[in-house]
Amino acid sequence: MLGYYLDLAVRSLKRSPGLTALMILIVGFGVAASMTSYSVFRAVSGDPIPWKSSRLFVPQIDIWGPKGHSDGSSGNEPPEALDYTDAVALMRDHRGKYQSAMYRVSPSVVPPDPHMHPINVGGHAVYSEFFSMLDVPFQFGGAWGADSDAQHASVVVINSKLNQKLFGGANSVGKTVNIDSKDYRVVGVLDNWNPKPTFFDVVNTGGFTTGQEDVFLPFTRAIDVGMGNDGNTNCAEVPTGSGFVGLQQSSCVWIAYMVQLDDKAAVSAYKDYLDGYFRDQKASGRFNWALNNRLRDLPAWLESEHVVPSDTKISLLVALGLLIACLVNTAGLLLAKFLRRSSEIGVRRALGAPRMAIYVQFLVEAGTVGLSGGLLGLLLTWVGIHGVSWVLPKEIASLARVDLSLLALTLAIAVLATMLAGLYPTFRASRVQPALQLKTN
Amino acid sequence: MMQIRPILAALRRHRIATFLIALEIALACAVLCNACFLIVNRIHAMHVVSGVDEKSLAYLVLDGYDRGRTNDLNARIIAGLSAIPGVKGVGVLNTIPFGDNSSINGITIDPARQRYSHEINTYIGDAASLRALNLRLVAGRMPTTDDYRSIANGFVPRDSMVLITRSLADSVWPGENPLGKDFWCIDFHFRVIGVVDHLTIPEPESRAAAGRDFSAFVAATPGNEMGGGYVIQADPRELPRVFREVMLAIPKIAPEVVVDHDGSGLLSDLRERYFLNDRAMVGILLGVIAALMLVTALGIVGLASFWVQQRRKQIGIRRAIGATRGDVLRYFQIENFLIVTMGILFGVLLAYTLNLVLMKAYEVTHLPAAYLVTSAIVLWLLGQLAVLGPALRAAAVPPVVATRSV
Numbered sequence: 001m002l003g004y005y006l007d008l009a010v011r012s013l014k015r016s017p018g019l020t021a022l023m024i025l026i027v028g029f030g031v032a033a034s035m036t037s038y039s040v041f042r043a044v045s046g047d048p049i050p051w052k053s054s055r056l057f058v059p060q061i062d063i064w065g066p067k068g069h070s071d072g073s074s075g076n077e078p079p080e081a082l083d084y085t086d087a088v089a090l091m092r093d094h095r096g097k098y099q100s101a102m103y104r105v106s107p108s109v110v111p112p113d114p115h116m117h118p119i120n121v122g123g124h125a126v127y128s129e130f131f132s133m134l135d136v137p138f139q140f141g142g143a144w145g146a147d148s149d150a151q152h153a154s155v156v157v158i159n160s161k162l163n164q165k166l167f168g169g170a171n172s173v174g175k176t177v178n179i180d181s182k183d184y185r186v187v188g189v190l191d192n193w194n195p196k197p198t199f200f201d202v203v204n205t206g207g208f209t210t211g212q213e214d215v216f217l218p219f220t221r222a223i224d225v226g227m228g229n230d231g232n233t234n235c236a237e238v239p240t241g242s243g244f245v246g247l248q249q250s251s252c253v254w255i256a257y258m259v260q261l262d263d264k265a266a267v268s269a270y271k272d273y274l275d276g277y278f279r280d281q282k283a284s285g286r287f288n289w290a291l292n293n294r295l296r297d298l299p300a301w302l303e304s305e306h307v308v309p310s311d312t313k314i315s316l317l318v319a320l321g322l323l324i325a326c327l328v329n330t331a332g333l334l335l336a337k338f339l340r341r342s343s344e345i346g347v348r349r350a351l352g353a354p355r356m357a358i359y360v361q362f363l364v365e366a367g368t369v370g371l372s373g374g375l376l377g378l379l380l381t382w383v384g385i386h387g388v389s390w391v392l393p394k395e396i397a398s399l400a401r402v403d404l405s406l407l408a409l410t411l412a413i414a415v416l417a418t419m420l421a422g423l424y425p426t427f428r429a430s431r432v433q434p435a436l437q438l439k440t441n
Numbered sequence: 442m443m444q445i446r447p448i449l450a451a452l453r454r455h456r457i458a459t460f461l462i463a464l465e466i467a468l469a470c471a472v473l474c475n476a477c478f479l480i481v482n483r484i485h486a487m488h489v490v491s492g493v494d495e496k497s498l499a500y501l502v503l504d505g506y507d508r509g510r511t512n513d514l515n516a517r518i519i520a521g522l523s524a525i526p527g528v529k530g531v532g533v534l535n536t537i538p539f540g541d542n543s544s545i546n547g548i549t550i551d552p553a554r555q556r557y558s559h560e561i562n563t564y565i566g567d568a569a570s571l572r573a574l575n576l577r578l579v580a581g582r583m584p585t586t587d588d589y590r591s592i593a594n595g596f597v598p599r600d601s602m603v604l605i606t607r608s609l610a611d612s613v614w615p616g617e618n619p620l621g622k623d624f625w626c627i628d629f630h631f632r633v634i635g636v637v638d639h640l641t642i643p644e645p646e647s648r649a650a651a652g653r654d655f656s657a658f659v660a661a662t663p664g665n666e667m668g669g670g671y672v673i674q675a676d677p678r679e680l681p682r683v684f685r686e687v688m689l690a691i692p693k694i695a696p697e698v699v700v701d702h703d704g705s706g707l708l709s710d711l712r713e714r715y716f717l718n719d720r721a722m723v724g725i726l727l728g729v730i731a732a733l734m735l736v737t738a739l740g741i742v743g744l745a746s747f748w749v750q751q752r753r754k755q756i757g758i759r760r761a762i763g764a765t766r767g768d769v770l771r772y773f774q775i776e777n778f779l780i781v782t783m784g785i786l787f788g789v790l791l792a793y794t795l796n797l798v799l800m801k802a803y804e805v806t807h808l809p810a811a812y813l814v815t816s817a818i819v820l821w822l823l824g825q826l827a828v829l830g831p832a833l834r835a836a837a838v839p840p841v842v843a844t845r846s847v
C-alpha cells in the first residue's frame with residue numbers, strides 16, 4: 001500500500017512542479033543554511049570539548065576575602081586561580097575522578113642537532129591525569145603514570161610539531177629532550193592537539209593564545225627545577241619571599257585547576273569537600289571571612305571568564321530561527337496545497353477508504369517533500385561547509401565541522417515538520433461527511 | 442481602504458495559511474532584528490579607536506632571552522633596529538593594542554586600599570615608546586625625564602607617573618579634575634599627570650564595552666626588569682619594508698632570542714588578526730539574513746501564486762461585474778500588507794521577548810527600537826515586492842473566466 005501511496009504522492013507533486021520544487025528547495029536551503037552557519041558559529045566561539053564540558057569543573061576558593069574583590073565587574077568573585085598551597089592540597093586530597101593543577105611554562109629546548117639554535121617553547125606543567133581528563137589524543141606513546149608525579153620524574157609529553165622539529169616526526173618515545181639544560185625522557189607525542197579556546201587554562205592564556213602547547217611535563221618536577229610561571233600572576237599583597245620560591249609561599253594566585261566529576265552526586269560531594277576545606281583553613285586562622293567558593297562547570301566558567309563572546313548564544317538562536325522560518329514556510333505551502341484537495345479526499349472516502357488510509361496517503365506525500373528537501377539539504381550543507389573556506393579565513397573555515405548527530409536531528413525535524421503540516425488538512429477533510437465534500441465545488 | 446473588510450473576511454477562511462505566513466514573517470522579523478543588532482555590535486567593536494598611530498607602528502615580541510638581564514638586550518635591540526633606514530623610533534613597551542600580552546590591574550583610590558574599584562590595563566613603556574604611540578593629550582602634561590622611574594619587583598615603579606584615558610578618568614573621578622590624583626594597586630602608587638583622548642586595552646573584546654578604554658600609560662625605565670616587547674615607528678609607506686628588515690636583522694642583533702611571530706607584526710595586521718573571528722561572524726550573519734530574506738520572499742511568492750490560481754474564478758467574477766485590473770492588483774497587495782503587518786506585530790513582540798530573556802541570562806544589551814522599525818520596513822517592502830508578480834498575474838485574469846465552470 002505504501003508503494004501505491006508513494007506513486008500517488010509523486011503524481012500529485014508532479015502536477016504542480018513549480019510549487020513542489022519550491023518546497024523542496026526551501027527545506028533543503030533551510031537545513032543547509034542553518035547547519036552551515038551553526039557550524040561556523042560553533043567553530044568561532046563554541047564549546048571546545050562538547051562531549052565532556054559539562055563534567056569538567058573549575059574550583060575557586062576565596063583566599064583573599066573582601067579586600068581582594070574589586071566591585072567593578074567581578075563583584076564578590078573569588079580569585080580565578082589557586083595559590084600554590086591550595087593547589088597542592090587539592091591534588092593531595094584527590095577527591096575528583098581526574099584532576100590536575102597546571103601552570104604555564106615557557107622553557108627553552110636545545111635540539112639534539114648541534115647546528116640548530118635553542119628554541120623557545122610553550123607548554124604546561126600538569127599532573128598525569130590531565131591527559132585522560134581532557135581526552136588528549138596521542139600519536140605515539142601516552143601520558144606518564146601517577147608514579148611519575150609522585151617521583152617528580154623527568155618525563156615529558158611533546159606535541160607533533162616539536163616532534164617534527166626535534167626528531168623529524170619519528171616515534172621519539174624513550175628519546176631524550178634537553179629542556180632548560182636538563183634531560184627529560186619523552187613518554188608521549190601528541191597527535192595535533194591545540195584546542196581553541198585553550199579551555200583548560202583560561203586564566204593563564206586568556207583563552208585565545210596564539211602560542212603552541214609544545215611540551216607538558218610533571219608539575220612536581222617543574223616546581224623542583226624552579227621552572228617559572230609564564231602565565232598570569234595575581235596578587236592581593238606583595239610576596240614576602242623573592243623569586244619563584246617566594247611566589248610558592250605567597251597568597252598570589254597563578255595555578256589553574258580542573259577536575260572531572262561524572263555525576264550530580266560527585267559534584268555535590270566535591271562542593272562539600274571544597275567548603276569543608278575552606279572551613280578547616282578558617283578554623284586554623286588563615287581566613288576571617290565567610291565561605292565564598294565556586295565550582296563552575298566548563299561552559300559556565302568560560303562564560304564567566306568572557307572567553308566566549310556573549311552574543312554567541314544569540315547567533316546560535318539566529319541559525320535556529322532560520323531553520324524554523326524555512327520549515328514554517330514549507331508547512332504553509334504544503335498546507336495550501338493539501339487544503340485544496342478536500343474533494344479528492346471526499347471521493348476516496350466515498351469509495352470506502354477509512355480515515356487511516358487518507359492520513360497515511362497524505363503523510364507519505366508530505367514526508368516525500370520533507371525527505372527530498374532534507375536530502376537536498378545534506379548536499380547543500382556539504383557544499384556550504386566547503387564553501388565557507390572560500391569566504392572565510394582558513395583558520396576559521398578549517399574549524400567548521402558538521403555535527404553528524406545534529407544533522408540527523410535536523411533531517412528528522414524537517415521530515416516531521418512537513419508531515420505535521422500534512423496532518424492538519426487531512427484531519428479537517430476527514431472530519432466532514434464524504435457526501436458533503438463531494439457536493440461542494 | 443474600502444477593501445479591507447472583504448479581505449479580512451476572505452483571510453478568515455484561510456486562517457491556518459494566513460497564520461503560517463504571519464508566523465513566518467514574525468520569525469523573519471525576530472531573526473532580522475537580532476542578526477542586524479549583532480552585526481552592528483560586531484562592526485562597532487571592530488572599529489574600536491586604538492588611540493595610537495596605527496599606520497606607522499609595528500610591534501616586535503621576543504622570547505627566550507635571559508629575563509634577569511634585559512638591560513643588555515634592550516640596548517642591543519634599540520641600537521640595532523634604529524640603524525635600519527626608515528626607522529623613526531624604537532621603544533620598550535610591555536604590550537600593544539591588539540597584541541596578546543596584557544597587564545591587568547585592579548586599582549583603588551582609597552589610600553587604605555580596602556576597596557578596589559576598577560580593572561585597568563597598564564601599558565608600561567619608556568620615553569621612546571610614548572613618542573611612537575603618539576597619544577593625543579587632552580589635559581595635563583606628558584611625562585618629563587624625571588617621571589620615567591625604574592621598575593620595582595618586575596611590575597611598575599613604586600611611585601609611577603601615569604597618563605590615563607579620558608573614559609577612565611571620568612569613571613574613576615566623575616566630575617572632578619583627575620590631574621594630580623592618586624590611585625593604588627597593592628603596594629604600588631600611581632599619580633595622574635595627564636589625560637589622553639583614547640588608548641584601548643590590548644584585547645578590547647575581553648571586556649564589556651564601557652571598560653574597553655580603561656588603560657593607563659606608566660612611564661618607566663625598563664632596566665633589567667622589563668624587555669622583549671618593542672614598538673617600532675616608521676613612515677606608513679615604508680613600514681612594511683622596515684618591518685621585513687627588522688625580522689631579518691633580529692637573528693644578527695640577538696642570536697639567542699626567538700621571535701614570537703604571532704605576537705609581532707604591523708599594527709594594522711595585528712588589528713586584522715585580532716578581529717578575524719568578528720569578520721567571520723559578520724559575514725555569516727549577512728549570509729543568514731540574505732538566506733532568510735530569500736526564503737521568506739519565496740514563501741510569499743509561492744503562497745500568493747497558489748491563492749491566485751485558486752481564486753481565478755472569483756477574480757473573473759469580480760472583473761466581470763466591474764472591478765478594474767488595478768482593483769484586483771490592489772486587493773492582493775493590501776492582503777499581503779495586512780498579513781505582513783500581523784506578522785511584524787507578532788515578530789516585534791517575539792524579538793523583544795527574546796532580547797529580554799537573553800539580557801537576563803547573558804550580558805546582552807537592550808535591542809534599540811530603531812532595529813525593530815527598520816526590520817518592519819524591510820519586511821513590508823519585501824512582502825510587497827514578493828507579491829507583485831502573483832498579483833500582476835491575478836490582475837491579468839480575464840473576466841471571461843467567470844463564465845467557465847471549474
